[in-house]
């Protein structure tokens with residue numbers, strides 16, 4: 001266990017962070033955040049604090065924004081088993097450099113997948129596993145109540161399942177009856193199920209076998225293989241089951257969260273309907289669906305391949321509307337990297353390349369850079385990236401700069417621009433496969449505090465990683 005001095009660039013247990021732009025649940029204030037023993041012990045406006053700050057340990061950030069650290073509920077860190085794709089050490093370093101203070105690791109792309117108490121232990125045991133974990137709901141454990149309970153008791157924050165093939169052999173897909181069973185167990189633990197909501201519709205997927213007829217280098221070919229009807233069919237089937245989460249329903253206490261929504265037509269309308277009927281349901285989208293549109297994706301540029309796919313610009317505009325209007329609850333990275341070889345960048349084959357966007361370190365500046373023209377506010381950013389995801393993950397003491405909360409904080413400069421070029425230091429493993437390479441972004445992270453430790457400062461990480469696994473109790 002590293003000593004405290006290795007965990008933080010700051011030697012103090014008690015100190016004040018001051019700024020003219022502190023994002024609190026009650027608006028942006030000029031003042032100070034007092035940190036003691038890793039927690040926020042007071043948040044005071046500038047006019048109330050003169051007496052305190054004179055002799056204290058003060059870190060002043062001037063006009064830079066002081067915001068709750070981001071909570072990324074959807075990241076694939078791939079360890080153990082596929083450390084060459086990503087890892088806890090590289091992933092958490094990238095997170096810290098990007099202002100993310102909490103990562104929740106997805107149960108697939110590591111090997112083995114996190115589908116049992118034993119496989120969870122493999123993750124928790126890793127020295128750098130400073131994150132929380134979702135467990136997998138798969139056909140093997142869905143009808144095995146004691147196995148599922150074992151996994152939940154071992155501390156996963158909730159479960160995740162796929163309604164279509166996941167691309168990972170030991171993570172098979174679930175149908176609505178598996179999900180229904182899983183929700184009953186989750187209800188007891190009051191934890192959520194995260195669902196990849198696409199269902200493979202036969203007639204539409206023929207193209208995959210039709211190589212050569214349609215050009216596999218063309219993004220439009222890929223788009224046709226995963227039409228909005230796949231999301232729509234999955235959401236429709238899923239919502240039959242989410243009724244169980246209503247007050248008085250058989251799975252009251254559980255919750256369903258739809259990951260990475262792309263379709264803004266029927267799927268979104270159905271989700272809105274379910275919310276108004278009292279289903280316990282939330283939905284996320286990801287920065288790549290908000291930043292990019294299918295029209296812009298060049299032939300062969302498989303960095304942009306993900307599922308569900310990035311759709312057209314009209315869809316992107318509707319995603320922003322839905323987010324701003326509160327119909328989409330939160331954002332996540334869905335950082336799903338691989339080795340560059342599996343992206344098949346030379347061939348540019350959209351049908352055979354690995355699907356997943358690599359983005360972990362960039363999500364804050366990306367959301368801000370692309371969201372500015374929609375007039376998004378700092379409080380909205382904090383809600384989408386911190387408050388709502390903390391709630392989903394059951395982390396009541398995270399997600400807001402408020403008294404008693406964990407001192408998980410990002411300090412950043414909204415107007416400072418930078419280029420994601422070869423000179424930019426990225427900490428996740430394969431920056432070259434990121435869809436954001438070559439972009440100019442605004443919003444530079446200056447400092448990141450995790451539990452009061454200044455873990456990242458001006459391009460450098462503290463000598464040791466001090467995060468601990470976040471396990472549900």
Ligand SMILES: NC(=O)NC(NC(N)=O)C(=O)[O-]
Nearest residue numbers: 076166167306307336355356
């Ligand atoms: N196995 C994966 O990581 N899949 C991921 N891939 C994407 N989104 O393209 C996902 O979250 O579905």
Ligand SMILES: [Zn+2]
Nearest residue numbers: 196259260307
């Ligand atoms: Zn997914």
Ligand SMILES: [Zn+2]
Nearest residue numbers: 074106334336
């Ligand atoms: Zn994912």
